[in-house]
Amino acid sequence: MLFRVDPGSSVPLGDQIAASVRGAIADGTVAAGERLPAARELAGSLGVNVHTVLRGYQRLKEEGLIELRRGRGAVVTGTASPARARLGETAERLIAEARKLGLSDEEIVRVVRVGLAGR
Amino acid sequence: MKRSTRSALPANNRPRGWIAAFPFVAAIAALGGVYAATAGRLPTRLATHFGDDGRADGYDSAQGFLTVCLVLLLVFGSAVVVCVQLRVPAQGGRWLTAAGYATAAATGYPGVLTLLGNVDATDASAVRLSLWQLAVTFAVAAAAGGLGWLLAGAEPPGDRPAPGAAPRLDLPAGMTAGWSRTVSSTPLAVLGVLTLCAGVAIGALADVIAGAVLVLGAILIILPASVRVTVDRRGLTLSPTLLPFRLHRIPLGRLAEVTSRRISAGKEFGGWGYRFRPGGSGLVLRSGDGIVLRLVSGREFVVTVDDAATAAAVLNTYLDRARSPQGG
Numbered sequence: 001m002l003f004r005v006d007p008g009s010s011v012p013l014g015d016q017i018a019a020s021v022r023g024a025i026a027d028g029t030v031a032a033g034e035r036l037p038a039a040r041e042l043a044g045s046l047g048v049n050v051h052t053v054l055r056g057y058q059r060l061k062e063e064g065l066i067e068l069r070r071g072r073g074a075v076v077t078g079t080a081s082p083a084r085a086r087l088g089e090t091a092e093r094l095i096a097e098a099r100k101l102g103l104s105d106e107e108i109v110r111v112v113r114v115g116l117a118g119r
Numbered sequence: 120m121k122r123s124t125r126s127a128l129p130a131n132n133r134p135r136g137w138i139a140a141f142p143f144v145a146a147i148a149a150l151g152g153v154y155a156a157t158a159g160r161l162p163t164r165l166a167t168h169f170g171d172d173g174r175a176d177g178y179d180s181a182q183g184f185l186t187v188c189l190v191l192l193l194v195f196g197s198a199v200v201v202c203v204q205l206r207v208p209a210q211g212g213r214w215l216t217a218a219g220y221a222t223a224a225a226t227g228y229p230g231v232l233t234l235l236g237n238v239d240a241t242d243a244s245a246v247r248l249s250l251w252q253l254a255v256t257f258a259v260a261a262a263a264g265g266l267g268w269l270l271a272g273a274e275p276p277g278d279r280p281a282p283g284a285a286p287r288l289d290l291p292a293g294m295t296a297g298w299s300r301t302v303s304s305t306p307l308a309v310l311g312v313l314t315l316c317a318g319v320a321i322g323a324l325a326d327v328i329a330g331a332v333l334v335l336g337a338i339l340i341i342l343p344a345s346v347r348v349t350v351d352r353r354g355l356t357l358s359p360t361l362l363p364f365r366l367h368r369i370p371l372g373r374l375a376e377v378t379s380r381r382i383s384a385g386k387e388f389g390g391w392g393y394r395f396r397p398g399g400s401g402l403v404l405r406s407g408d409g410i411v412l413r414l415v416s417g418r419e420f421v422v423t424v425d426d427a428a429t430a431a432a433v434l435n436t437y438l439d440r441a442r443s444p445q446g447g
Contacts, residue, residue: 001298001299001300001426002288002296002297002298002429002433003296003297003298003299004290004294004295004296005294005295005296006291006293006294006295007293007295008293029426034301035301035360036299037299037347037349038363040363041299041347041349041358041363042297042299044353045297045299045349045351045352045353046295046297046351047295047352048295
């Protein structure tokens, strides 16, 4: 799996790492059950702080794409599918668009809630 | 050096299959010819095995003896010819042919000696074949092997697969990329675990030292059975999937160019695991997609792993950066 980070970008490095994994799951390069590199290894590879990598992994865990287990490291969950990962990417785009319009977090959540209420 | 002599030679168009088959055919013909010439003078019971003192201690009928010789020559002969024709292993045709010549001589020569020794014998137990004939057999086999080596000629060029493309990654300056993937071999892991169990059982029940040797062997099989391949700004790193240490690291500075192509474990490396062959080595856990690192020293190191093209692209991109005047 390919990780790309741009230290010059305004996007936090941890989020960039999460985006790499999400992208790899979305395009099918990484399948369920696959183990991600240990945080320390990946930090060394990319020249970033271990905590930065862990922040990215934590984010993926909250999205339900990976499981973090002590001693076993980060494993792509069985429920993580390319479609699920693309959904996360879509959410990222929604947030970016909304921020560009100057919406607050509350207002972004309200946009989603209004959409859901319409169903 | 090796490369230049190989390309300077004209293509080796010798009929290698026929050359490989020749000694076995010759040995069968020699045995048949000697038997035809001496059949009337052979006893019904032949002395076919001899002890250290040259006395006969094993007997067989002429038909039985010839059948055993014929089967041996046919089995060895067809195995050698098939391997030479199929080029398995790819660069081993010359050695195989030489080994075939030596085997045919080491079977045919003692066979003929045995027949000749039995000629005009009234009592098979009185037939003698002295031990020094064993040394002569070795010499004949070695000479035949040498002849086979010369007849087979140099390995035909072009049976090394063509190198794949050397891809690049679209990586703007300032961006960092890293690539990581695991590759495992279930057969190797199973073999390792079985060896480990055997080692523990033997160590506990029979011999501690033999057990320890087996356990050590098991560790050497298990460690490379599942490996994480990491490719980044530092080079290529191999480490066991479950343990946090390095098996092997090739820094960027030792790399000349990186490509990816399909690798055949059997044909190119003759098996699985950490493999060595003339001009290269590698971790070959399966056939298929693999990274091919051409080192500054001219040697090759290969790692079979999925998505090898991306890994090659990352390394080539960092090589380009290191070579560009601005530096990485």
